[in-house]
Amino acid sequence: MRVSDLVVRRIGRLTSWALPVLTDAALVIRGGRVAWVGADRDLPPDLAELPELDAGGAAVLPGLVDCHTHAVWAGSRRDDFTGRLSGAAYSPAGIHSTVAATRAASYDELRALAQQRITTMLGTGTTTAEVKSGYGLTVDDELKLLDVAASLTGPTVTTTYLGAHVVPQGRDRADYVDEVVATLPAAKARGAQWCDVFCDEGAFTVDEARLILTAAARHGFGLRIHAEQVAHTGAAALAAELGCASADHLDHVTVDDAHALAAADVVAVLVPVASLYTRSGRWGHARTLTEAGCTLAVATDCNPGTSWCESLPFAMQLACLEMGLPVETVLRAATVGGAKALRRDDVGHLGIGARGDLVVLDADHETDLLAHLGVNTISRTIVGGTPNG
Amino acid sequence: MRVSDLVVRRIGRLTSWALPVLTDAALVIRGGRVAWVGADRDLPPDLAELPELDAGGAAVLPGLVDCHTHAVWAGSRRDDFTGRLSGAAYSPAGIHSTVAATRAASYDELRALAQQRITTMLGTGTTTAEVKSGYGLTVDDELKLLDVAASLTGPTVTTTYLGAHVVPQGRDRADYVDEVVATLPAAKARGAQWCDVFCDEGAFTVDEARLILTAAARHGFGLRIHAEQVAHTGAAALAAELGCASADHLDHVTVDDAHALAAADVVAVLVPVASLYTRSGRWGHARTLTEAGCTLAVATDCNPGTSWCESLPFAMQLACLEMGLPVETVLRAATVGGAKALRRDDVGHLGIGARGDLVVLDADHETDLLAHLGVNTISRTIVGGTPNG
Numbered sequence: 001m002r003v004s005d006l007v008v009r010r011i012g013r014l015t016s017w018a019l020p021v022l023t024d025a026a027l028v029i030r031g032g033r034v035a036w037v038g039a040d041r042d043l044p045p046d047l048a049e050l051p052e053l054d055a056g057g058a059a060v061l062p063g064l065v066d067c068h069t070h071a072v073w074a075g076s077r078r079d080d081f082t083g084r085l086s087g088a089a090y091s092p093a094g095i096h097s098t099v100a101a102t103r104a105a106s107y108d109e110l111r112a113l114a115q116q117r118i119t120t121m122l123g124t125g126t127t128t129a130e131v132k133s134g135y136g137l138t139v140d141d142e143l144k145l146l147d148v149a150a151s152l153t154g155p156t157v158t159t160t161y162l163g164a165h166v167v168p169q170g171r172d173r174a175d176y177v178d179e180v181v182a183t184l185p186a187a188k189a190r191g192a193q194w195c196d197v198f199c200d201e202g203a204f205t206v207d208e209a210r211l212i213l214t215a216a217a218r219h220g221f222g223l224r225i226h227a228e229q230v231a232h233t234g235a236a237a238l239a240a241e242l243g244c245a246s247a248d249h250l251d252h253v254t255v256d257d258a259h260a261l262a263a264a265d266v267v268a269v270l271v272p273v274a275s276l277y278t279r280s281g282r283w284g285h286a287r288t289l290t291e292a293g294c295t296l297a298v299a300t301d302c303n304p305g306t307s308w309c310e311s312l313p314f315a316m317q318l319a320c321l322e323m324g325l326p327v328e329t330v331l332r333a334a335t336v337g338g339a340k341a342l343r344r345d346d347v348g349h350l351g352i353g354a355r356g357d358l359v360v361l362d363a364d365h366e367t368d369l370l371a372h373l374g375v376n377t378i379s380r381t382i383v384g385g386t387p388n389g
Numbered sequence: 390m391r392v393s394d395l396v397v398r399r400i401g402r403l404t405s406w407a408l409p410v411l412t413d414a415a416l417v418i419r420g421g422r423v424a425w426v427g428a429d430r431d432l433p434p435d436l437a438e439l440p441e442l443d444a445g446g447a448a449v450l451p452g453l454v455d456c457h458t459h460a461v462w463a464g465s466r467r468d469d470f471t472g473r474l475s476g477a478a479y480s481p482a483g484i485h486s487t488v489a490a491t492r493a494a495s496y497d498e499l500r501a502l503a504q505q506r507i508t509t510m511l512g513t514g515t516t517t518a519e520v521k522s523g524y525g526l527t528v529d530d531e532l533k534l535l536d537v538a539a540s541l542t543g544p545t546v547t548t549t550y551l552g553a554h555v556v557p558q559g560r561d562r563a564d565y566v567d568e569v570v571a572t573l574p575a576a577k578a579r580g581a582q583w584c585d586v587f588c589d590e591g592a593f594t595v596d597e598a599r600l601i602l603t604a605a606a607r608h609g610f611g612l613r614i615h616a617e618q619v620a621h622t623g624a625a626a627l628a629a630e631l632g633c634a635s636a637d638h639l640d641h642v643t644v645d646d647a648h649a650l651a652a653a654d655v656v657a658v659l660v661p662v663a664s665l666y667t668r669s670g671r672w673g674h675a676r677t678l679t680e681a682g683c684t685l686a687v688a689t690d691c692n693p694g695t696s697w698c699e700s701l702p703f704a705m706q707l708a709c710l711e712m713g714l715p716v717e718t719v720l721r722a723a724t725v726g727g728a729k730a731l732r733r734d735d736v737g738h739l740g741i742g743a744r745g746d747l748v749v750l751d752a753d754h755e756t757d758l759l760a761h762l763g764v765n766t767i768s769r770t771i772v773g774g775t776p777n778g
Binding site for chain 2: 077078082086087120276279300309310311314322324326368372374
């Protein structure tokens with residue numbers, strides 16, 4: 001991780017979350033961390049030697065935090081896409097074709113594909129990204145994917161072991177669950193910080209998920225869970241029971257689930273691109289979760305089958321326009337909300353001491369990131385004080 | 390309009406609509422027009438002197454035709470956007486705030502804003518664009534907007550007089566309709582080829598629209614109509630009665646309307662970004678229109694209040710994912726469909742003699758333009774044989 005000094009001047013509107021929105025602002029990063037924030041005219045005089053970036057009156061936000069991505073895969077799911085336009089329903093079984101293509105790809109091929117996606121994420125404003133395995137589904141292939149994920153540069157990457165994505169074809173369920181559990185120490189040694197389970201109809205049951213995640217907690221993993229996407233199975237309640245850092249998807253969440261998540265401080269991760277891509281027609285869960293007082297995050301769920309999208313702003317736009325969430329709620333969900341889903345308090349905001357991760361918009365108001373569709377409104381992404389990654 | 394010679398080689402998949410999709414193809418443009426299409430290995434030998442573009446195995450499509458845009462405006466409709474997230478319904482009355490900002494802007498300011506939007510359209514694949522007036526609503530301001538529209542470069546632009554966008558504040562309805570009719574000759578002299586009326590609840594009645602469009606036809610304008618967006622008013626039936634080139638929006642179209650449009654050869658222009666942006670929840674009309682046998686086009690409706698989006702691929706993605714239209718239907722709607730809505734037979738396809746307007750994708754399959762969200766999958770746009778406009 002490069003850390004730099006930088007003065008960002010002439011910020012039209014600065015959203016730091018640590019202060020009210022500041023106009024005509026400046027921000028100083030020293031050693032990769034925010035050292036000063038205030039009015040441009042009040043900038044301390046002893047900064048002459050620091051590199052300077054002129055924001056030209058543009059709006060600045062904390063760097064975006066994408067807390068749910070499956071960015072390491074090979075192959076295409078074009079057929080799933082066209083099939084759903086003919087009325088086919090989403091099924092987790094489509095994952096198997098990506099597993100076959102991913103197993104067939106070399107480390108270098110996978111790394112090149114994933115790095116291209118991560119670089120696209122950076123260009124659309126993401127400064128911290130979670131990246132899951134899950135398209136290997138053998139011990140060696142899962143560890144290869146974790147190695148690829150750990151090698152990615154640009155945004156700060158945290159990696160998640162998702163051996164429990166689906167039961168691989170030709171494998172006995174119970175044997176495979178045992179293998180996932182047995183692989184936890186090796187996954188941890190590869191740097192994986194999180195363990196995730198796709199707990200849903202067509203994937204893993206609540207009991208299987210409990211077994212895997214309980215073992216993962218013993219091995220020091222933080223816990224995440226794919227919950228209530230395809231059907232209501234009780235995965236959200238399990239997330240609350242186990243104190244997962246996040247429960248993700250939640251299209252079929254109930255009011256009781258939502259209250260349980262809020263009480264257990266489990267972040268509710270919305271992935272609206274997946275709802276669009278699978279043509280689920282489900283958007284109401286965002287309001288259910290908000291009304292229960294859950295902390296929300298929004299993420300891309302970047303993956304080949306149900307959300308081929310690296311752009312967190314695109315997901316944020318759907319969170320507004322399809323889920324009906326207000327602008328500030330969505331901006332918080334994509335910054336501090338994502339950070340909380342990753343149990344980070346040093347990113348997602350620009351208070352003193354935070355990492356110097358921020359985005360400069362090609363717009364003078366932060367709302368335009370959400371209101372201007374179909375274009376990239378991010379003009380510069382700064383990670384640890386270093387412009388453009 | 391620049392016209393050039395160009396050989397495009399190593400096309401992975403060429404969709405010309407004149408032939409089945411060709412793989413490993415090449416295409417020759419002479420004097421701005423398609424002169425040869427075929428297998429790369431069969432390229433005629435006498436082309437050594439022509440400039441060459443190596444598509445590197447990428448997919449190539451005809452240049453996109455965006456047949457409905459309001460690209461000339463000043464000011465922001467940020468407040469309408471945030472208001473709708475709080476549950477406010479769309480109303481044409483929001484247009485008045487854009488009218489005020491647009492009247493206050495100089496020709497040069499408007500031209501710079503509109504040119505930036507048109508350049509963004511070009512970068513996202515649009516090689517032919519229709520541009521409407523409609524935010525002036527005085528004789529002088531409407532003519533100023535038509536002058537701006539006619540001055541735009543990049544895609545080939547055709548301009549539309551939309552004096553009948555809404556009745557301006559402080560004006561008598563009947564007087565204003567008379568003024569619109571009286572302005573037709575001056576609008577024609579400014580190069581406007583089309584006359585359009587926003588015929589809907591809160592805008593103009595069917596009788597007012599009939600009066601304006603009938604007069605426009607006498608003055609040699611082609612006719613277009615904003616129909617059945619806010620409510621069902623009979624505007625689609627009027628489009629069929631008058632033989633309009635297109636009827637646009639159509640969210641509230643009936644089965645009878647759809648059959649009337651098909652019988653009268655009126656192109657049905659889908660603008661799904663507006664449906665998303667106004668949070669109408671209406672998507673089913675696309676199927677109604679398809680089932681009636683209408684020719685479909687898809688357009689951005691680029692405007693500040695209800696579709697702030699220059700990207701036709703973004704609109705096409707919604708046509709697939711929200712409207713449930715198949716990939717080929719949407720690709721045709723954005724190329725030959727848009728061309729037919731503008732009564733052009735020389736764009737939207739790549740048959741021999743067509744204009745050399747095409748897009749090279751950053752993908753090896755045309756489906757990826759629709760399946761890969763949140764990024765710009767257009768790598769090169771070629772207008773009249775000239776790469777990147």
